[in-house]
Structure formats: structure tokens, C-alpha cells
Amino acid sequence: MDFDFSALLDSxxxxxxxxxxTLLLSLLTxxxxxxxxxxxxxxxxxxxxxxxxxxxxxxxxxxxIPVLVVLVWFYFAVPILTGISFHPFWAALMALTLHxxxxxxxxxxxxxxxxxxxxxxxxxxxxxxxPQIVRKVVLPQALVRMLPAFGSILSITxxxxxxxxxxxxxxxxxxxxxxxxxxxxxxxxxxxxxxIYFIILFPGTRLxxxxxxxxxxxxxx
Amino acid sequence: MNLDWNIVWDHRAExxxxxxxxxxxxxxxxVVAVPVGIVLALMRLSKSRVLAGASQAxxxxxxxxxxxxxxxxxxxxxxxLLHIQFSAFTTGxxxxxxxxxxxxxxxxxxxxNSIRKGQTEAAIAVxxxxxxxxxxxxxxxxxxxxxxxLASTWVSLFKDTSLVSVIAVGELAHVALQIRSSSxxxxxxxxxxxxxxxxxGYPQAKLVDWIQKRFEVKE
Amino acid sequence: xxxxxERKSASQAPVVVYDKVRKLYGSFVALDGVSVQVNxxxxxxxxxxxxxxxxTLLRCTNALEAIxxxxxxxxxxxxxxxxxxxxxxxxxxxxxxxxxELFPHKNALDNVAIGPVTxxxxxxxxARERAMKLLEKVGLADKAHNFPSGLSGGQQQRVAIARALAxxxxxxxxxxxxxxxxxxxxGEVLNVMKKLADEGMTMVVVTHExxxxxxxxxWVVVFDHGKxxxxxxxxxxxxxxxAERTRDFLGHLGWHG
Numbered sequence: 230m231d232f233d234f235s236a237l238l239d240s241x242x243x244x245x246x247x248x249x250x251t252l253l254l255s256l257l258t259x260x261x262x263x264x265x266x267x268x269x270x271x272x273x274x275x276x277x278x279x280x281x282x283x284x285x286x287x288x289x290x291x292x293x294i295p296v297l298v299v300l301v302w303f304y305f306a307v308p309i310l311t312g313i314s315f316h317p318f319w320a321a322l323m324a325l326t327l328h329x330x331x332x333x334x335x336x337x338x339x340x341x342x343x344x345x346x347x348x349x350x351x352x353x354x355x356x357x358x359x360p361q362i363v364r365k366v367v368l369p370q371a372l373v374r375m376l377p378a379f380g381s382i383l384s385i386t387x388x389x390x391x392x393x394x395x396x397x398x399x400x401x402x403x404x405x406x407x408x409x410x411x412x413x414x415x416x417x418x419x420x421x422x423x424x425i426y427f428i429i430l431f432p433g434t435r436l437x438x439x440x441x442x443x444x445x446x447x448x449x450x
Numbered sequence: 451m452n453l454d455w456n457i458v459w460d461h462r463a464e465x466x467x468x469x470x471x472x473x474x475x476x477x478x479x480x481v482v483a484v485p486v487g488i489v490l491a492l493m494r495l496s497k498s499r500v501l502a503g504a505s506q507a508x509x510x511x512x513x514x515x516x517x518x519x520x521x522x523x524x525x526x527x528x529x530x531l532l533h534i535q536f537s538a539f540t541t542g543x544x545x546x547x548x549x550x551x552x553x554x555x556x557x558x559x560x561x562x563n564s565i566r567k568g569q570t571e572a573a574i575a576v577x578x579x580x581x582x583x584x585x586x587x588x589x590x591x592x593x594x595x596x597x598x599x600l601a602s603t604w605v606s607l608f609k610d611t612s613l614v615s616v617i618a619v620g621e622l623a624h625v626a627l628q629i630r631s632s633s634x635x636x637x638x639x640x641x642x643x644x645x646x647x648x649x650x651g652y653p654q655a656k657l658v659d660w661i662q663k664r665f666e667v668k669e
Numbered sequence: 670x671x672x673x674x675e676r677k678s679a680s681q682a683p684v685v686v687y688d689k690v691r692k693l694y695g696s697f698v699a700l701d702g703v704s705v706q707v708n709x710x711x712x713x714x715x716x717x718x719x720x721x722x723x724x725t726l727l728r729c730t731n732a733l734e735a736i737x738x739x740x741x742x743x744x745x746x747x748x749x750x751x752x753x754x755x756x757x758x759x760x761x762x763x764x765x766x767x768x769x770e771l772f773p774h775k776n777a778l779d780n781v782a783i784g785p786v787t788x789x790x791x792x793x794x795x796a797r798e799r800a801m802k803l804l805e806k807v808g809l810a811d812k813a814h815n816f817p818s819g820l821s822g823g824q825q826q827r828v829a830i831a832r833a834l835a836x837x838x839x840x841x842x843x844x845x846x847x848x849x850x851x852x853x854x855x856g857e858v859l860n861v862m863k864k865l866a867d868e869g870m871t872m873v874v875v876t877h878e879x880x881x882x883x884x885x886x887x888w889v890v891v892f893d894h895g896k897x898x899x900x901x902x903x904x905x906x907x908x909x910x911x912a913e914r915t916r917d918f919l920g921h922l923g924w925h926g
Contacts (some may be wrong), residue, residue: 293651295609298644305630306640327466351770351829352735355784355836356760358753365787369774384514390518393615402519415526423515423523430514445776446818 236412237421238403247404248254248425254321255387261326262386263379266333273334274341275363280369286332291331302325321393329386332422335376336378340371373448384430391426399427457635458642468625468645475539475611475621479546480604486547487554495560505555512552518613521545525617542614550607557603561596564589598662605654611645622646676863676888681709683743684840685730690792691727691738692895699725701895702739707840712872714882716906717892717916723875727842730873731762731783737909744839759864760788763833771817771832777804778813787831788836791908796835803831823854827861834865841865841871843874879922883907891915 236437237244273284293300303324308314344367352362391402401422409418458465493505512520517605529535536544565588573583615624626643632638683705692700700722707713713724714783728734729741732755741748743762749755763926771780778823781800785791791799804810807827826846833841843862859881866872866885876882883903887924888898891912899912910916 289652289655290607290648292655293609295623296646297612297615297639298647301551301627302640302644305478306637323782345770347766347770348772350728351764351766351772353733353762354731354759354762354766354842355832356756356788357784358756361787365783366772370772373774376576388516391518392613394518402516406522407520410528415522418499419519419526423519426516426519427514429510431510434514444818449773449818450558 234417234421235412236408236414241407242375242406243421244401244408245402247399247401249430250318250398251390251400251402252316252429254317254318254325254393254398258325258329258390259323259383261322262329262382264324265330267337269330269334270337270341273338288331290335291328291437294328294334296325296328296392297329297395300396314336317393317396317398318397321390321398323395325386329382329389332385333379333382333420336375336382337371340375340378341367343374344370368449373444376400376441376444377437380434380441381439383426384434387426387430387433407440453640454635455637456630457633457638461629463541463624464625464629465642465646468622469650471613471619471621472611472623472650475543475546475614475619476608478543479550479607482543482547483554483607484600486551488558490551490555494555495562501520503609504655505592509552509555510589515549517545517549517610519618520549521617523614524548526571538614538617542611542619546607546610546614549610550603553603554600557596557599558592561592561599564595565591569614584611594665598658598665601658601661605651605658608651608654612647625634676708681711682744683707683742684709684743685873686742687726687730687739688742689737689739689841690726690729690741692722692729693737697896700729700736703895703897704816705890705897705900707871707873709871711887712866712870712885713877713890714886714903715873715890715892715897716877716879716882716918719891722895723842724893725895727764727844727873728876730840731759732781733764733787734758741745741831748906761838762840762842763838764842765826765829765833765844765846767848768819768850769822769829770820771820771825771829773817776814776816777809777828778822780817780828781835784832784836799835800831803834804828806864807831808857817895821854822850823857826850826854826858830858830861830865840871840873841870845875845877847878848874861887877922879907879919891918893918 257390269284269288273288304315304317304320307320319334337349347361348366348370352366357365372388390398390400394402394406397403405418405422409415412418490509493501494509496502521542525538528541529545530542539629562584568592569587570580570583571663573587578586611621612623615621615627618624623643626639626646630639633639681705683798687703687705689849690700690703690797691698703722703726705713705726715726717723725734729736729748734751737749741908743758745798745842748758772783775783778797778800781803782793782796785796786793801810801813804813807830809824809827809831811826812820812824820828830841830846847858850858855878859878862872862874862881863885874882874886886903888900889903889906891898891906891910891914895915898914899906899910901911905911907919
């Protein structure tokens with residue numbers, strides 16, 4: 230078993246470019262999913278029935294379908310339906326954002342519902358209005374509780390960007406495949422890429438855990 | 451835009467086979483990944499630093515890698531490493547098992563840890579061995595907390611089986627995409643694929659909700 | 670230990686009047702025609718077995734729960750059903766909960782200040798000044814910057830009392846304020862409550878602390894199964910109860926005058 234990393238050394242810039250795309254896609258998706266997911270989550274908990282029911286359906290649908298299917302459908306089917314075709318990066322961004330937002334919405338809902346009714350009663354007893362209670366008492370505590378889950382969403386987002394390879398987004402995974410295919414050295418290439426992914430993902434989760442430990446007491450009532 | 455939905459009906463047998471293979475992959479993976487997960491959890495909780503360290507390394511490794519990468523890696527590395535040629539199905543299965551057992555290990559560890567130490571102490575005070583305490587007191591309580599998480603993992607796994615399509619395992623995603631390629635009926639096949647997943651996945655998601663409500667632990 | 674035999678403040682106007690109040694939870698009758706009056710400056714203790722309706726009555730007083738029959742009058746005016754009007758009424762009452770319910774994401778000072786800032790629109794500086802004075806009053810000025818997670822149960826409850834007082838209420842409602850406390854810390858909370866009583870605060874207290882009720886209350890109301898079985902000055906209730914149920918209840922607690 231001999232290893233030959235020369236192909237990697239020659240194409241390291243190409244690979245790093247892929248990493249850049251991965252990180253960019255992850256960041257944009259993360260932000261988009263957080264914003265959209267929070268809106269959906271709040272709408273789910275506090276919204277009127279005509280808003281809640283479609284939101285629940287949407288969330289449950291995203292929970293039922295694989296990311297791969299959403300990605301592929303967005304990239305190939307939406308252009309047929311609408312006549313607009315997207316660059317793979319944007320198709321992936323939209324598909325991933327819409328999919329992951331559903332999970333964020335569930336986290337938001339769980340966080341809000343975990344706040345004890347006693348807290349709300351105490352705030353009511355002081356004379357606060359419902360919107361004030363949500364803003365000043367429920368959400369601050371819920372946000373702290375959601376932190377670990379948000380951390381894992383970020384991790385999932387980065388991992389899911391690798392699936393964008395199937396619609397030829399030039400992120401890290403795709404570029405790894407390209408190099409592996411051209412150099413006939415899949416083991417070396419994929420092993421190195423494994424290490425790269427591990428290095429970006431591992432510290433992230435540890436950081437979130439540590440951060441959560443520091444602030445957890447702010448969410449404990 | 452002219453659509454021909456008959457294509458879906460024409461290929462219903464293949465799609466059904468694909469769907470069944472998806473289910474088979476899910477079931478087989480869980481059958482392996484649950485016991486392996488339990489073993490890993492016990493290793494992590496054991497007094498031996500070697501076992502605990504090995505378990506932790508395994509779990510952190512597979513939880514911090516994209517599954518699709520593990521699939522590709524298994525496909526290329528396993529034959530070289532083990533000098534046997536595996537079928538794509540087996541390779542995909544191995545990748546899924548490696549991945550899910552890591553998540554299960556965390557689930558079981560968290561479940562066992564969530565039982566207050568006092569419970570084990572009380573059991574030992576009565577004269578039970580650590581192992582008996584685990585079997586008779588901790589695990590019966592822990593599985594209530596573990597079940598909802600396992601159910602959730604099951605649904606994720608069910609969706610993740612779609613990733614082994616990249617190494618040409620004939621599950622639902624692969625079959626649907628193949629038909630799309632050969633028939634050029636893109637919208638119809640992709641929509642059919644989404645709908646079939648939805649039909650299988652939606653009830654599972656609802657079942658998970660029910661399980662979580664039913665086994666909810668109120669502190 | 671002095672007990673008061675006539676109704677103190679009987680000459681004062683009633684602040685809260687419960688007039689044949691009824692409350693149902695589904696088919697369970699929590700309050701069955703309760704008629705009681707709380708006079709200004711009075712300390713009223715509600716006692717009775719668990720589930721007899723005492724806490725329910727308290728929660729109906731500041732419209733945390735809606736009543737199903739009868740009336741609750743605050744200063745002669747029935748409790749409004751409109752949420753916005755109800756909120757205004759709540760601002761005139763302070764409530765202290767069994768589980769303290771301090772907001773964990775704010776330190777003690779800000780917990781006390783949050784009412785004036787959010788509800789009364791007071792400036793943060795002014796609110797914090799007021800909060801500091803109140804924390805001094807309950808003996809916790811040195812803990813102003815501690816978060817609830819860094820306070821003992823008794824300390825948290827005293828902060829909760831300060832938080833309620835920050836709204837300058839006319840009436841203070843206490844829902845089993847010491848039931849969740851260790852015996853050692855119960856005293857520090859009861860002392861604060863006694864101080865409030867001596868200053869003339871109108872208080873309605875649901876409690877199991879009979880010694881407190883006996884020495885501090887001006888009027889005691891005994892509940893059982895959603896009804897008032899007896900009410901009167903502490904001397905009557907604790908030394909010469911007229912109702913069978915009162916005797917049973919107090920006897921159960923080992924209280925024999």
C-alpha cells in the first residue's frame with residue numbers, strides 16, 4: 230500500500246478554494262436558516278391558526294424529506310417550473326436554507342415551550358403585557374436554552390453543504406472528488422479532506438458546549 | 451412544459467423496490483448500530499481510560515464528518531484496506547452503521563448519565579453489584595429518555611440512506627434519479643421521488659412526535 | 670405574642686371584596702361561593718388543607734385566573750375582564766409566589782427594577798435607585814449584583830418580595846411564600862413580611878405557617894373544599910374555633926392552642 234500525496238500538493242489551492250466555498254455556503258445558509266427558522270418558530274407558537282397550520286405542515290414536510298432530494302429538486306425541477314435557472318451555489322443556498330430553517334423553527338418552539346408557566350405568571354403579576362412578557366422574560370431565557378441546539382445546527386449545516394456536491398457546487402467535497410478522479414488517488418484525497426472537515430467541525434461543537442456552560446444559569450428558572 | 455406523469459406509473463415496480471431497499475438499509479443499520487452504540491456508551495462510562503478514550507475518539511470522529519464523505523471514503527478505502535471487494539450495498543451499509551452508532555453512543559451515554567447518581571448509590575447500598583445496579587435500576591429508567599431520541603435518529607437515518615445513492619446503491623433516490631436520466635422526465639421523477647419520501651417520512655415524523663410526547667420526562 | 674380579638678381596621682374601607690366567588694376547573698369546583706372582605710392595612714391569612722381553594726382565590730384576586738361566578742371588587746370596582754384594564758389593576762397589587770419565580774437572566778437588582786422599567790416606563794437609573802432601597806429594606810443590598818442562581822431560597826424570596834414592592838402596590842398577595850424553603854431560611858422571609866405588616870401594608874397571605882398567622886394576622890379565613898368554613902380574629906380561630914372543620918384541620922397539624 231503506497232501513498233502518493235503529490236496530486237494533493239499540486240492542487241492544494243484548488244482544494245482550499247473549495248473549503249472557502251464550503252465555509253461561505255455554510256455561513257450564508259446558517260444565517261438564513263436562523264432568521265427564517267426563528268420567524269417560523271415564533272409564528273408557530275404565537276401566530277393565529279391560519280399561520281400556524283401551514284407552518285406546521287411546512288416544518289413536518291422538511292422533516293420527512295432528505296436534504297439530497299430538496300437540493301436536487303431545487304436545482305433541476307424549479308428551473309422547469311419557473312423558467313429561471315440558478316447557479317448551483319444559489320440553488321444550494323436556497324434549498325439548504327429552506328430545509329434547515331424547519332429544524333431551527335422546531336428548536337425555537339421547544340425553547341419557548343420549556344419556559345415554566347410560573348415565570349409568565351410572575352411577569353403578569355407585575356402588570357406586564359403579553360408582548361412585553363415574550364420579549365423580556367420568555368425569549369431571553371429561551372435563547373439561552375436554545376444555544377446548544379443552535380450549535381448543532383451550525384455543525385449540521387456544514388455537513389450538509391457536502392451533499393451539495395451532487396448538484397456540482399464547487400465546494401470542498403466536489404473538488405475532492407474531482408482531484409480524486411483525476412489522480413486516481415481517492416484514498417489520499419478523501420483522507421485529507423476528512424481531516425479538514427474534522428478540523429473545522431470539532432472545535433465548533435466544543436466551543437458551543439463551553440459557551441453554554443458559562444451562560445446556562447441564565448436560562449434556568 | 452408538457453408533463454408525462456405516466457412515467458412514474460410505468461416504473462412503479464422499480465420505485466417500489468427502491469423504497470423497500472431504503473427501508474431495508476434503515477432497519478439493518480439500526481439493528482447493528484443500536485448494540486454497537488450501547489457497547490460504545492458502556493466503554494465511555496467504564497473506569498478504563500483506554501476504553502473510554504477509544505470510545506470518545508470514535509464518537510467524536512464520526513459525529514464531526516459529513517456522512518457523504520464517509521460513504522465515499524468507505525467505498526474507496528475498504529477494498530484496499532481489507533483486500534476484499536464489497537458490494538456497494540455493503541459499503542453503504544457499513545458507512546451508515548459507523549455514522550449512526552456514533553450518534554447512538556451519545557444517546558445512550560446521555561440517557562444513562564441523566565439518571566441521578568443517588569439511584570446507583572441506593573442500589574449498591576442494598577447490596578447490588580454495579581452491574582446489577584445498572585441492569586435493574588439505571589437502564590429501566592434510562593430507556594424512557596433514550597427512546598424518543600432513538601426514534602428521532604431513526605427518521606434521520608431513513609433520510610440519510612439517500613446519500614448512499616452516490617455509490618450506486620439501488621435505494622429510492624438512486625432509482626428515481628436513474629429513471630430521470632434515462633427518460634429525461636426530470637420534473638415528474640424528481641417530484642415523484644419527493645412525494646414518495648414524503649409519504650414514507652411524514653408518518654414517521656409524526657410517530658416520533660407522539661413518542662416524544664408519550665415518554666416526556668418532566669423534571 | 671399578642672393576638673388581636675376585634676377586627677383591626679374594621680373602620681377602614683375594604684380594599685378587596687370577594688362576593689360569592691365561584692371558580693370551576695372543568696367540573697371540579699375550586700371555589701364555591703366565597704365571600705370575604707379585606708380591609709385596608711389588614712393582614713389576612715388564608716389557611717386550610719391543600720386543594721381547598723386558598724391559592725385559587727389569590728390568583729383570582731389579580732385576574733391571573735378568571736372567575737366563573739360572583740364578583741371580586743378592588744376598591745369597590747369589579748375586576749375588569751378586558752386584559753388591558755386588568756393589567757392596570759395588577760400594577761396596584763404585588764404577588765409573591767411559592768417558587769419565587771425570579772427571572773434567572775437578570776441579577777437581583779434588575780429583577781427588582783424590571784417592573785418599574787417595563788411597566789411604568791421609569792428610567793433605568795431611577796428604577797435601580799428604587800430597587801436598591803428595597804433590597805436594603807429586605808436586607809440584601811450586598812447581593813444586588815448576584816444572579817438568582819447565586820442566591821439561597823430565602824434570599825431569592827426576599828428579592829421576590831422587593832420586586833413586588835417596587836411597583837408600590839396597595840395590596841400584597843403571598844401564595845405560600847415559605848412552603849418551598851428550608852426551615853432555617855423561613856424565618857428571614859417571615860421577618861420581612863412582619864415588617865411589612867407593621868408598616869401597615871394590606872396583605873393577603875396563603876400560608877401553612879400557623880405561628881405566623883397567629884401572631885401577625887388581623888383576620889384568619891379557614892378554607893375547606895372551596896368554601897369558607899370559618900373566619901375571625903386569630904384568637905378565635907386558634908384558641909376557640911367554632912367550626913368542626915377548623916378544629917379538625919388545626920388538630921391534624923398538631924396545633925392545640
